[in-house]
Amino acid sequence: MMDDKKDDARQKGLENLVLLVLGAKDDELSVLHLEKEVFLLWNFHPAIREYISYIKHYKGPYSADIQKIIHHPFYLDNCWKYTPPARTDNLSGGFVELTEKGRNEYQRIYRAISKTESVKPLLTGIKMVRELYDKLSLEELLLIIYDTYPEYKEHSTVSRDIEVKKEYLAKRMRTKGIIDDQRFNELVMR
Amino acid sequence: MPENIVADTSFFVCYESDLKKRTCLLNFMNIYTFHIGEKIRRELPLSLANCKEFCSLVKDREEPFIELVKPLISRSERHKNDGEYEAIGIAYHLNEHYSLKYLIIDEKVAHNFTYTHFPTLQGKLTRSIGFVKKSCMEDKIISHNMALHIFNCMKRRFEEYSKENKGRPCSIDGKVYSNILIPSMKEIEVDRNNGRL
Numbered sequence: 001m002m003d004d005k006k007d008d009a010r011q012k013g014l015e016n017l018v019l020l021v022l023g024a025k026d027d028e029l030s031v032l033h034l035e036k037e038v039f040l041l042w043n044f045h046p047a048i049r050e051y052i053s054y055i056k057h058y059k060g061p062y063s064a065d066i067q068k069i070i071h072h073p074f075y076l077d078n079c080w081k082y083t084p085p086a087r088t089d090n091l092s093g094g095f096v097e098l099t100e101k102g103r104n105e106y107q108r109i110y111r112a113i114s115k116t117e118s119v120k121p122l123l124t125g126i127k128m129v130r131e132l133y134d135k136l137s138l139e140e141l142l143l144i145i146y147d148t149y150p151e152y153k154e155h156s157t158v159s160r161d162i163e164v165k166k167e168y169l170a171k172r173m174r175t176k177g178i179i180d181d182q183r184f185n186e187l188v189m190r
Numbered sequence: 191m192p193e194n195i196v197a198d199t200s201f202f203v204c205y206e207s208d209l210k211k212r213t214c215l216l217n218f219m220n221i222y223t224f225h226i227g228e229k230i231r232r233e234l235p236l237s238l239a240n241c242k243e244f245c246s247l248v249k250d251r252e253e254p255f256i257e258l259v260k261p262l263i264s265r266s267e268r269h270k271n272d273g274e275y276e277a278i279g280i281a282y283h284l285n286e287h288y289s290l291k292y293l294i295i296d297e298k299v300a301h302n303f304t305y306t307h308f309p310t311l312q313g314k315l316t317r318s319i320g321f322v323k324k325s326c327m328e329d330k331i332i333s334h335n336m337a338l339h340i341f342n343c344m345k346r347r348f349e350e351y352s353k354e355n356k357g358r359p360c361s362i363d364g365k366v367y368s369n370i371l372i373p374s375m376k377e378i379e380v381d382r383n384n385g386r387l
Contacts, residue, residue, distance in 0.1 A: 044257040114287075121253040124283040128258050132307055144261040177306040180299050182264035 014051040015076045016109060017041075018069050020123070022080055022098050023106030024130045031093030032059065032138055035066050036145050037129040045122050058156030059091070060145040070096055079105050091138040091158070136178065143169045144179075147187055192223040193291035196281040199233040199273045200296045201318050204360035206238040209343045214336070219247040221331050222291060225280050227251050230273035255279020263303070274300030282308060290314050294321050296361035318360055319344070323374050327381050334382035341375045 021037060022029060029037075039061040042048045054061040070082055079102030083095045098106060113119045133141060142162050146153050153159055162169070170187040173179045179187070205215035215238075218224075226248055231239060238244055256276045263275055274297050281293035281304075295301045296317050304311050316324060319341070326337035347359040348367050362371060 120287045148261040
């Protein structure tokens, strides 16, 4: 009984978290971006660790919970739409965006929780990660995640491809003003 | 209601160590509310960190927003404890949920980082010299004489440091001195004389 209650709260919390991340911006988000952005929040906010776990994977930190929630939500049914990746796309994992029902639900939940002092830092964190990382391409995102959290990297063809392209990707990020010269050098030299 | 400001360590070091004008800093802190995080607190000169009045005025914040920008910033030993990115995170948080008047960042890379990544902070972003000018000419919170006094101290200190090759007081280098500090002094003088030169 006790465990059921805990599982329900965990499921609900995780679905709400996914909804809050997706609703923080209007654009659709790749599953890869969603997973890595939630991972950064997982490192930032201790409360999130209660809802989700990450393991090392060939695409960096991986969460089976997020995959499950995207495809089979329990509480927030029809709140987001999943579009599978193109046949040639082996990185994104597909794309997710909120439906109209999801946007209404986002507004409702945001209004309800945004007055609570302890939740405000998490809401700020969600906006920050979307503002910072949405603009990175899939490969750019993988490069900086592999570099920052090498302990979550499982060697594979994907990581080898990124390794081969790292100078090109780092240069592109520097040109776009996403990283500075020093970070560029670190990414290329490692 | 006091307005919220987030400043990088260099702003506090400027008044405490470079200019030795703690009273000017405390004067600002009595007017605006300054917020700092753990990293910036650790970087403060001990004399300031232990000052009772400073501690009673400053608002300490604990949220580790720096974790969220980590993948994008350099993690070399030299920059490991830089508080600029902590300051940016706190400023973003205040701007989202409360209010933010200014984010004062002198360091060029962090200043550009904020400008590039956070459009909502662009209008709030300033440097130590710009802050004094805005506080006098826009907010009309400090007098022209006080602003000129601070600028004169910065000017003198820069000239002394240049002669002795001692570094950059208040993050002022030759370019900032000629392109920002001196013109700002003139602007304040003109404003004080109601537009008369």
